[in-house]
Amino acid sequence: xxxxxxxxxxxxxxxAGNAMAADMPDLxxxxxxxACHMIDKKLVGPAWMDVAKKYKGDAGAEAKLxxxxxxxGSGVWGTTSMPPLxxxxxxxxxxxxxxxxxxxxxx
Ligand code: HEC
Numbered sequence: 215x216x217x218x219x220x221x222x223x224x225x226x227x228x229x230a231g232n233a234m235a236a237d238m239p240d241l242x243x244x245x246x247x248x249a250c251h252m253i254d255k256k257l258v259g260p261a262w263m264d265v266a267k268k269y270k271g272d273a274g275a276e277a278k279l280x281x282x283x284x285x286x287g288s289g290v291w292g293t294t295s296m297p298p299l300x301x302x303x304x305x306x307x308x309x310x311x312x313x314x315x316x317x318x319x320x321x
Contacts, residue, residue: 239315245299245308253319260291266320279313280306 238248250258269275284303288295300309 239312241308241312241315245305245312247299247312250296258294259296262316263319263321266317269317270320275317276310276313279316280309283309283313 238251238253242248242251251260251262253261254263255261256264265279269279272278282290283296284298284300284306286296286298286301300306
């Protein structure tokens with residue numbers, strides 16, 4: 215019986231882990247990022263995993279990407295541009311958290 219419970223717990227943890235790996239955080243949904251981005255697939259913008267890989271080991275990436283998402287821009291991943299998502303600077307906390315999250319995705 216104890217064995218079965220242990221197996222069930224393990225199975226639940228695996229499912230939860232997978233869901234977390236591929237699911238966008240609520241903050242991304244709230245800020246509209248999900249309209250153009252997915253964790254592991256290109257949509258309108260690049261997959262966030264690819265972003266993380268590109269900037270892996272780049273100490274200035276966090277500040278650079280916060281500015282990019284806030285003011286928008288194009289040319290890094292193609293000609294499609296990202297609109298300014300925080301031109302007034304009111305959501306900097308959210309944007310910072312999202313960038314920190316994105317940069318953890320590199321495997
Ligand atoms: C309307 C579509 C759209 C929305 C909404 C959007 N993005 Fe983007 N995003 C893009 C496109 C297109 C690019 C590629 C820009 C380029 O090639 O320079 C991009 C690029 C990025 C990059 C990489 C930038 C670089 O210079 O390498 C990050 C990080 C990013 N987005 C995060 C976010 C976050 C966080 C949000 C939500 C707050 C968001 N995006 C919302 C379309 C969008």
